[in-house]
Amino acid sequence: MPELRHDPIQRRWVIIATERGRRPSDFVKLEPDQSGGFCPFDEGNESKTPPEVYAIRRPGTKPDQPGWDVRVVPNKFPALMIEGDENREGVGIFDKMNGIGAHEVVIESPNHDISLSDQSLEHFEKIVRTYQLRLLDLKKDLRFKYVLIFKNQGITAGASLSHPHTQIIATPVTPRVVSMELESARKHYELKERCLFCDIIRQEMENGERVICEVDGMVAIAPFASRFPFEVFIAPTKHSHDFCELDKNGITALSKCMKEVLTRLKLALNDPPYNFMLHTCPNVEARSRRANYWTTLEHDFHWHFEIIPRLVRTAGFEWGTGFYINPTPPEDAAKYLREIDINAGG
């Protein structure tokens, strides 16, 4: 069973994957093995993954057989284990708990070589709808306080398999990054009775110089204090704290907007490695044993995607301080991305 351990100095949780137990010799080669041969995510290899938990299938096809458009399976090497209880425990000055949680893979397409930006709009919508359905389902497990949806595209961004996929990790604690965002938004609301994110989005849309594109109520912005070159923030212009509230039209709008942004990044930066992460409100129904847990959230969050192209390395300065050196002003990044002719290329 993996362990969750808490650092009392930085007040952050770490997953110690005790069952992997990697020895020094396992780290000699940093590059993951991107073997050109067998892929467990290809259509026809369904038996090589754990049984699917969800799939969008063509009529008449059976689970764990060919015939799917999008397929979700548990991760074969999960960072957290689905069975068990928290078992929170003190270890002298430290705290630990069982590494319970869920770790799933959304196989975005049977097509091994298609990038997310090149999916048809219709297929992109199926992927986004799948994210939403898995989130809704995982939130029913009241042990899970947060569900993170994220994508690692390219080796530099941490991908170990090249078949297009997204990952989902449900955690028994609210992650520090999310707590920080909730706290900032709550403080702002207490002071102004307005959503912090709504205020930022309104200011950015009025100013315009950091806006990359706006599509049917979804806006893509290069954040004022971007940590990384060509970082992108995508959110609904209308207030919504919960990604699961997004309706059919909203899914279409988000798919159009993300597809456009990913296409612009691909053309501007020569198909860069990237990560994206969905930030949405925590699981408010989850049991809580902690005083600072959030129970009312409507005004305290505004869901959004963060996209981070992995173009520069983080080094000692970033790790030592938590602040970042970004060589590309976001105004320049937004201008480059706006001016890309997306009909000329890919």
Add this chain to the structure above:
Amino acid sequence: MPELRHDPIQRRWVIIATERGRRPSDFVKLEPDQSGGFCPFDEGNESKTPPEVYAIRRPGTKPDQPGWDVRVVPNKFPALMIEGDENREGVGIFDKMNGIGAHEVVIESPNHDISLSDQSLEHFEKIVRTYQLRLLDLKKDLRFKYVLIFKNQGITAGASLSHPHTQIIATPVTPRVVSMELESARKHYELKERCLFCDIIRQEMENGERVICEVDGMVAIAPFASRFPFEVFIAPTKHSHDFCELDKNGITALSKCMKEVLTRLKLALNDPPYNFMLHTCPNVEARSRRANYWTTLEHDFHWHFEIIPRLVRTAGFEWGTGFYINPTPPEDAAKYLREIDINAGG
């Protein structure tokens, strides 16, 4: 002039290096150019760096001439600029200020090919003493609230020149990571009237399973909640909040301890890329315009070095949550490092 910009959601500062203005085409190749040819840090090339601000020199030699053991120069491409005032300013909902600060390079040796772990103890002490003297000098500039000393070893760890060097960045704000540590330690002291770090060190030394080595009052530990495989924490066993307090014997002890740890890492992990960062108390003499600035610190900090071998990639999960998946339990890492025979290898 670079800008410091504040993110109101994550409450973190970012340096926007406006004068670099990197275009998309600058990012096509990620690897820095490690040209095997000319090196500006080699002895004899002193004129190729900005004039030195400090050097340990052999008797009779002149500044910016050969004859030095350790040499400190301003960074030719500084992230922050030494001239100017803060000019704090609101931009609607955002905050910005001038990117003032210092950015220096400690050239650890005239020898282009020697790694830090292979320096003689005597030379290692000169490097540590240089860190201390630069810290003391930079703290005299009351615009600087914090001085970070850090090393990027190897391309994967962010080094762009292979000649052995350490970097120093003085910043006009206290970095978030340091503020968090100060706050944790202060809260612990308020509750217990004991230093948080002293409590952790005492518990770890009694338990022993995560201790890597102890040398004359300096201890190296694999932290209980290590974020990364083979992460190391080095601190004095006796309470001290300020690295500048370290006396001559302390410098010898720290040099011995760091040299031993770096040698163990080198032998165990085949000369891995790594970062290290010194965490020490902020500049208490600095002018402050912020209410939450720290003025009394004796019990609120305990200086330490963090060493992070760069063996695994951070991906979407880490960026999206601020917590980490570590495949190597720190107990295993400490055991491997303890059991390395440091007299057998390098």
